[in-house]
Amino acid sequence: MAFLMSLIKNKKLVAAIIASIIVIVGIVSFASFSNEPCDWCGESPTKGFKLNNGGKSYVCADCRKKCAWCDDKADKHYENGLEMMVFVCDDCYEDISD
Numbered sequence: 001m002a003f004l005m006s007l008i009k010n011k012k013l014v015a016a017i018i019a020s021i022i023v024i025v026g027i028v029s030f031a032s033f034s035n036e037p038c039d040w041c042g043e044s045p046t047k048g049f050k051l052n053n054g055g056k057s058y059v060c061a062d063c064r065k066k067c068a069w070c071d072d073k074a075d076k077h078y079e080n081g082l083e084m085m086v087f088v089c090d091d092c093y094e095d096i097s098d
């Protein structure tokens with residue numbers, strides 16, 4: 001208990017803890033992380049991406065990293081006909097949009 005009291009008395013530490021909680025909550029809500037399974041591999045957590053029909057496509061961090069076509073680093077994403085977000089590298093994206 002004495003330890004807890006000294007912790008509460010340390011106002012700087014309490015302020016630092018509160019500030020870091022606010023930052024974490026801000027990051028999580030900004031990134032809209034979700035526990036929905038990934039559309040590609042079924043893993044979670046995932047990030048939700050808005051689809052043209054108003055629904056959402058959920059993709060995990062691993063599936064967002066690699067190009068779906070050539071395994072290069074993915075920089076772009078687009079919605080395919082199956083309402084899934086496809087992550088692709090610059091080269092493949094150009095091929096698709098041509």
Ligand SMILES: [Zn+2]
Nearest residue numbers: 038041060063
């Ligand atoms: Zn995945």
Ligand SMILES: [Zn+2]
Nearest residue numbers: 067070089092
């Ligand atoms: Zn590619």
